[in-house]
Amino acid sequence: MTRPTVDLRPTTQPPFPRPRPLATFFTRPQVIALAAVLFVNWLLFPGFFSVTWQDGRFFGSLIDVLNRGAPVAILAIGMTMVIATKGVDLSVGAVMAISGATAATLVTSGIPAPIAVAAALGTGLLCGLWNGILVTLLEIQPIIATLVLMVAGRGLAQLITEGYIVTFSDPLLIFIGTGSFLGFPMPVIIAATLMIAATLSVRRTALGLLIEAVGVNRSAARFAGLKAGALLLIVYSFAGFCAAVSGLIVAGDIRGADANNAGLWLELDAILAVVIGGTSLMGGRFSIPMAVLGAMIIQAMNTGILISGFSPQFNLVVKSAVIIVILVLQSPLSARLFRRLPGAPK
Amino acid sequence: MTERPVLEARGIVKVFGQHRALEAVDFTAHPGEVHALLGENGAGKSTLIKILTGAYQPDGGELLLEGQPITLRDPLHGQSYGIGTVYQEVNLLPNRSVAENLFLGRQPTRLGLVDRKRIDAQARELLSRYGLDIDVRAELSEYSVAVQQIVAIARAVELSGKVLVLDEPTASLDRNEVQRLFDVVRALKAKGLAIIFITHFLDQVFDLADRVTILRNGKRVTTQALDTLNTTDVVRMMLGKDVTFEHHPSALAGGPKGAVKVRFQGLGRKGMPAFDLAVHEGEVVGVAGLLGSGRTEVARLMFGVDGADTGEVFVDGQPVSIRNPAQAVAAGFGFCPEDRKLDGIFGDLSVRENIIIALQAKLGWFKALNREDQVELAGRYAEALDIRAADHDMPVKLLSGGNQQKVILARWLAIDPTFLILDEPTRGIDVGAHAEIVRTINRLREEGLALFVISSELDEVVAYSNRIVVMRDREMVAELDGDAIAPDAIVQAIAGTPEEARP
Numbered sequence: 001m002t003r004p005t006v007d008l009r010p011t012t013q014p015p016f017p018r019p020r021p022l023a024t025f026f027t028r029p030q031v032i033a034l035a036a037v038l039f040v041n042w043l044l045f046p047g048f049f050s051v052t053w054q055d056g057r058f059f060g061s062l063i064d065v066l067n068r069g070a071p072v073a074i075l076a077i078g079m080t081m082v083i084a085t086k087g088v089d090l091s092v093g094a095v096m097a098i099s100g101a102t103a104a105t106l107v108t109s110g111i112p113a114p115i116a117v118a119a120a121l122g123t124g125l126l127c128g129l130w131n132g133i134l135v136t137l138l139e140i141q142p143i144i145a146t147l148v149l150m151v152a153g154r155g156l157a158q159l160i161t162e163g164y165i166v167t168f169s170d171p172l173l174i175f176i177g178t179g180s181f182l183g184f185p186m187p188v189i190i191a192a193t194l195m196i197a198a199t200l201s202v203r204r205t206a207l208g209l210l211i212e213a214v215g216v217n218r219s220a221a222r223f224a225g226l227k228a229g230a231l232l233l234i235v236y237s238f239a240g241f242c243a244a245v246s247g248l249i250v251a252g253d254i255r256g257a258d259a260n261n262a263g264l265w266l267e268l269d270a271i272l273a274v275v276i277g278g279t280s281l282m283g284g285r286f287s288i289p290m291a292v293l294g295a296m297i298i299q300a301m302n303t304g305i306l307i308s309g310f311s312p313q314f315n316l317v318v319k320s321a322v323i324i325v326i327l328v329l330q331s332p333l334s335a336r337l338f339r340r341l342p343g344a345p346k
Numbered sequence: 347m348t349e350r351p352v353l354e355a356r357g358i359v360k361v362f363g364q365h366r367a368l369e370a371v372d373f374t375a376h377p378g379e380v381h382a383l384l385g386e387n388g389a390g391k392s393t394l395i396k397i398l399t400g401a402y403q404p405d406g407g408e409l410l411l412e413g414q415p416i417t418l419r420d421p422l423h424g425q426s427y428g429i430g431t432v433y434q435e436v437n438l439l440p441n442r443s444v445a446e447n448l449f450l451g452r453q454p455t456r457l458g459l460v461d462r463k464r465i466d467a468q469a470r471e472l473l474s475r476y477g478l479d480i481d482v483r484a485e486l487s488e489y490s491v492a493v494q495q496i497v498a499i500a501r502a503v504e505l506s507g508k509v510l511v512l513d514e515p516t517a518s519l520d521r522n523e524v525q526r527l528f529d530v531v532r533a534l535k536a537k538g539l540a541i542i543f544i545t546h547f548l549d550q551v552f553d554l555a556d557r558v559t560i561l562r563n564g565k566r567v568t569t570q571a572l573d574t575l576n577t578t579d580v581v582r583m584m585l586g587k588d589v590t591f592e593h594h595p596s597a598l599a600g601g602p603k604g605a606v607k608v609r610f611q612g613l614g615r616k617g618m619p620a621f622d623l624a625v626h627e628g629e630v631v632g633v634a635g636l637l638g639s640g641r642t643e644v645a646r647l648m649f650g651v652d653g654a655d656t657g658e659v660f661v662d663g664q665p666v667s668i669r670n671p672a673q674a675v676a677a678g679f680g681f682c683p684e685d686r687k688l689d690g691i692f693g694d695l696s697v698r699e700n701i702i703i704a705l706q707a708k709l710g711w712f713k714a715l716n717r718e719d720q721v722e723l724a725g726r727y728a729e730a731l732d733i734r735a736a737d738h739d740m741p742v743k744l745l746s747g748g749n750q751q752k753v754i755l756a757r758w759l760a761i762d763p764t765f766l767i768l769d770e771p772t773r774g775i776d777v778g779a780h781a782e783i784v785r786t787i788n789r790l791r792e793e794g795l796a797l798f799v800i801s802s803e804l805d806e807v808v809a810y811s812n813r814i815v816v817m818r819d820r821e822m823v824a825e826l827d828g829d830a831i832a833p834d835a836i837v838q839a840i841a842g843t844p845e846e847a848r849p
């Protein structure tokens with residue numbers, strides 16, 4: 001018997017997407033949860049789904065959810081991949097502040113806005129690279145490694161702004177935060193573009209599979225010849241980049257950089273969005289679009305509570321209740337229960 | 347053996363989804379007997395054990411303890427009925443002291459505080475009954491697996507005391523340690539415990555057990571006294587067919603060799619003396635030696651898992667740099683590690699992804715194998731190695747150990763390797779998969795691959811090696827070639843007996 005020889009032509013052809021019929025998409029707990037939250041919003045506020053066209057752009061509560069949810073969605077895109085490698089990045093909120101502070105300080109000192117934006121994004125990349133180096137080369141646990149920058153980063157941002165809220169009137173920065181394109185707010189356009197670009201670049205290359213492999217078993221990944229270290233550096237750098245983008249949006253939105261409050265606690269929302277999106281904190285399988293959906297669920301709840309006239313104090317309680325429901329739906333226990341239902345997928 | 351069984355299972359049925367793991371299985375354990383439970387992986391051994399200890403609840407049938415029907419909620423509940431278990435991987439706390447491990451959860455206290463002195467004294471007293479005189483205050487992890495295993499047994503017997511289940515306790519022990527463990531088991535048997543013993547080593551079954559129950563495909567084939575059986579009978583019943591291992595050592599030894607494929611020159615690192623070794627095309631270099639003799643360390647050095655401080659590596663006469671596994675894979679090396687679960691398998695990834703992962707790593711990030719190629723590759727190698735998986739998209743962790751091992755082998759065959767390192771490729775896997783892997787090694791050699799195979803099973807090494815390197819104390823102490831290859835000769839080389847001293 002001869003050893004089977006296989007034609008190993010490497011192809012640049014994209015891998016087939018995993019089979020994911022539309023029907024199973026609508027039975028996913030995240031999609032059901034989003035629908036439920038939107039439905040409750042509609043009950044509380046009948047005008048919730050009305051979208052109007054005004055001054056060349058869409059307006060309405062739904063658009064508002066997308067717009068307000070965009071910063072966390074962008075964080076979640078980077079966070080998904082970090083969590084897929086069995087890591088976590090606590091520093092993204094602080095990196096948002098650094099990015100906003102960098103851009104604002106540069107434009108107010110007369111640097112052209114495109115350069116300021118590039119510098120802010122570059123700073124984000126560097127912050128991510130720093131995290132990656134701590135995790136990979138120094139082998140510090142991700143939660144501790146990124147905690148360093150979470151704490152120090154906000155201090156760095158304050159040093160950059162010298163403790164003031166740096167306001168600006170640069171049209172490019174403001175456009176990033178509040179402008180519109182094709183009728184949609186810029187943050188939505190940026191988040192959607194990043195989501196699609198990130199998804200394509202992990203699924204049409206081998207990156208997605210290799211990231212999952214590192215997350216499932218880093219030791220086995222090493223034995224199989226994967227360059228786990230380089231992958232981790234890329235993943236953490238990308239999370240830093242996403243945080244910088246998000247930081248620019250938040251700064252542009254308020255026309256200023258607030259080193260103390262920009263992105264405060266948003267890392268937790270981002271982690272939550274990823275977990276709601278079904279990516280396990282134990283690493284492995286991940287889905288970027290689902291994490292973005294998770295961010296939208298969180299924002300839909302925030303918006304719903306605000307427009308319904310409940311006091312904002314309810315927000316946290318309601319949010320945690322909904323999150324518990326989603327996590328229970330995802331748990332192995334309910335998977336077992338669902339499997340007993342007739343017609344349920346195996 | 348007394349007439350009344352201490353533990354009896356009647357007509358046990360267990361169903362997982364569509365799969366009937368156990369079908370009306372009867373099992374009895376009598377006081378003062380060692381009852382071996384045998385079967386290929388997937389035969390239902392683990393499922394039956396988990397039902398007997400309370401980890402699973404049966405879907406049919408009943409359990410009786412000393413004639414009384416019982417229902418076990420969980421292993422803790424089983425323990426309270428006197429049924430204790432010791433697993434292959436010691437399930438204790440490695441970073442706590444031996445004494446604490448023995449008394450965890452039931453520490454003697456004084457004035458509400460843990461009484462360390464009493465714990466230590468009781469632990470010493472307890473272990474002395476097992477012939478162990480060790481410092482009970484030292485961390486458990488400081489002791490060998492064999493000692494840890496005995497500590498685990500001591501704890502289980504203390505907590506339960508009627509039935510002791512030993513689930514592959516010898517898988518990571520060497521020969522002397524196995525004997526030590528068996529002495530303990532024999533003493534417990536003499537005290538009237540019922541011992542249920544699961545292992546893949548048939549010689550150990552004949553050495554230790556009184557009766558055997560053989561399972562196949564979820565059904566009981568037989569329960570018989572062992573003195574009425576021989577090895578061939580047992581294997582035949584386990585497999586449901588006749589198998590013969592091909593032993594043709596003389597045909598291999600001293601035969602014509604191909605060109606030198608890989609050459610390691612002066613490879614070494616701290617704590618690991620440098621060695622020279624050349625492996626030819628179409629040659630299997632077998633490695634024999636006791637556990638801890640440095641066998642695995644050599645393999646790790648060759649594959650760049652541990653970076654070498656000194657030495658050079660040549661492939662086809664050309665020097666190559668192997669500082670890490672990625673470079674080794676680039677040079678066409680493959681390595682099936684000893685610890686499948688820890689270093690080999692991506693449990694949550696699919697069978698297909700597990701097979702193509704090394705090739706994908708070798709191709710790089712941007713030359714993604716498309717799904718069609720992946721499906722084809724996985725299909726071909728799964729068929730060539732007879733990997734039994736219902737579906738190549740199912741997570742590999744759901745496969746049996748033998749099939750997982752074949753998946754890792756397939757992973758390396760997929761990169762079309764020049765040199766393959768196999769570290770204990772047949773450890774802890776069922777007889778059928780064992781035979782398949784030995785067949786594959788022979789086939790790969792005939793096809794001209796260079797292989798380096800580490801195994802504790804001497805008969806096996808002898809069967810497929812052209813040349814055998816014997817290791818002792820981290821050094822290659824002997825090399826056997828041609829007619830010199832024989833189990834006796836290897837044993838002597840391992841033991842360090844000089845040639846002249848032989849009678």
